[in-house]
Amino acid sequence: MNILTTLTETVSAAFAKRGYDAAYGGVTVSNRPDLCHYQCNGALPAAKAKKVNPLVIAGEIAEELRGDSRFASADAAPPGFVNLRLSDAFLTSLLCDMAADKRLLLPLMERRTIVMDYGGPNVAKPLHVGHLRSAIIGDSMVRLSRFLGHAVIGDIHLGDWGLQMGLVIAEMEERGLDAGDVSLDDLNEIYPAASARSKTDASFAEKAAVRTAELQSGDPALRAVWERLRATSVEGLRRSYDQMEVFFDRWYGESDADRFIPPVIDILRERGLLRESEGALVVDVALPEDKEPMPPMMVQKTNGAYIYGTTDLATLYQRKRDFDPDEVWYFTDNRQSLHFKQIFRCAEIAGILSGGGKNAVCRHFPFGTVNGKDGKPYKTRDGGVMRLSDLIDSVTSNALEKVKSSDIEIEEAETGVIARQLGMAALRVGDMQNHRTKDYIFDMDRFLATEGKTGPYLQYTAVRIRSVLVKAAGFKPGAILPPASDTERDLMLCMPLVPDALLRAFADKAPSAICDVLFELAGRFNRFYFEHKILQHPDEERRASWLSLLSLTDRLLTVLLGILGVEVPAHM
């Protein structure tokens, strides 16, 4: 059980016992660590409701809690705070329990089947930083959800069936290229060129639209070309995702949903939801209570081709049929918020997600834009889109320089692996320390810096701990003892907050909560480490306790970093 829930239950019971609403018993980590470890502010609103002095209520609650041996103190403070300090004995036994439990005292949650969509790469375009965000947030949510007990199916959902394919095919025709001749690099050049051309050349744009419609209607020659292009692209995508250690259980694409478009259209037609509008087929999804504009969702374009809304709907149909999930989660750019609202509503109205006594819930978890130092979307120096593969290469080579200039001697053979681990940690933590929903500024130098709140800092902390544990191989770890200093207590007090951070990250789909607790834990450990010379300590029992505390710290760091997809290097 996590500490905040436990304490909230205790304090709520105290409120109830004194005749107040138990809902006032919410406990939070104190914002005045000099005064207490945890606090409850509920006496203030409780007093407001009853029109009495809040300090009196706080006093009653504190008195109620004072007999509880888990607290070293329970005090009322003006104007009406209840301040709680944990006893060293309770804190120590809590950590002993934590050390003995593989799951860090977190029970498995009720198992849900969740399909997660965190890829969305376009097979005609190279990966860029936007895909990085989707990939690492999604990947972390997969790892976290599995840790908490859920069944997750990660799907890359390739963008392989839209206008982008028609554009590429049309451009290849113009250049007289055969699909077999097109390499990954060619493909990465052809699409932007075709996209640009379509904006100035109307007849070319028309041709691309026609090719798209033909491909979607099953033209065998185009299908063959498309298959070749797709294979070339997927090979490159796999390489990038593998480098990042982002994994998917399914490599389905929009094209795999194509065969489910007819049944979906049938459902929409049977239910009388389809309407012709300006030559296209649309479904009305607006509700009377909508405050924001809610245009109808387009299902079929004037020229008969389908667009991403249609394939997304068909994909939902497929997911319901194949996985019968409880939930479907999407991690994409927040610019697609309206789009997802539309398809979720459409799916709901059409009943695509119901059946078998289970109604799948769809949720979009949007994220902000990755910007450069100028605050505008991240670009290369010459203003082009920064390719993810270039970015990874660049961060890895920067990391390699740092590894080579390290004070620690590292074998030549290891440097490459460590550089990749550091580079990916820099990218992942650099991204995820920002709240998911916000834009952030991408600054590789800062992410990879020697000092600061970075992925490598967290890794370094774990590396130091492991180094001590290796050197301590001759000593036996023993039971964790009550803290011998303030810095040790501070370290210990941080540990029960780890399960809460995981639950918060899950509730908000925000890995930044995990980063927060990691920096707190690592910072407190480094202070402890600086102050106490573990291996030199004369008292055997104390030393044994510290070794156990180190092991627990290491395990907490490793679990948290593992959920963020960050590995701990052997040396650094």
Next chain:
RNA sequence: GCCCCGGUAGCUCAGGGGAUAGAGCAUUCGCCUCCUAAGCGAAGGGUCGGACGUUCGAUUCGUCUCCGGGGUGCCA
């Protein structure tokens, strides 16, 4: 036009009705005869964009406003 999301220290960001608004970077000053100094400590630095309102209490909630970003049917 309408609708979303931001504006907190020089920079990058936390916090989100309550106690003295916190980190990291940068700046200045300290700490390796001792387990990895990619570490630790200290100092300076804030009218929480602006105005009004609700409240015992607002950086946090509401209204308006300024600035920035995004969305608003045949791209994804």
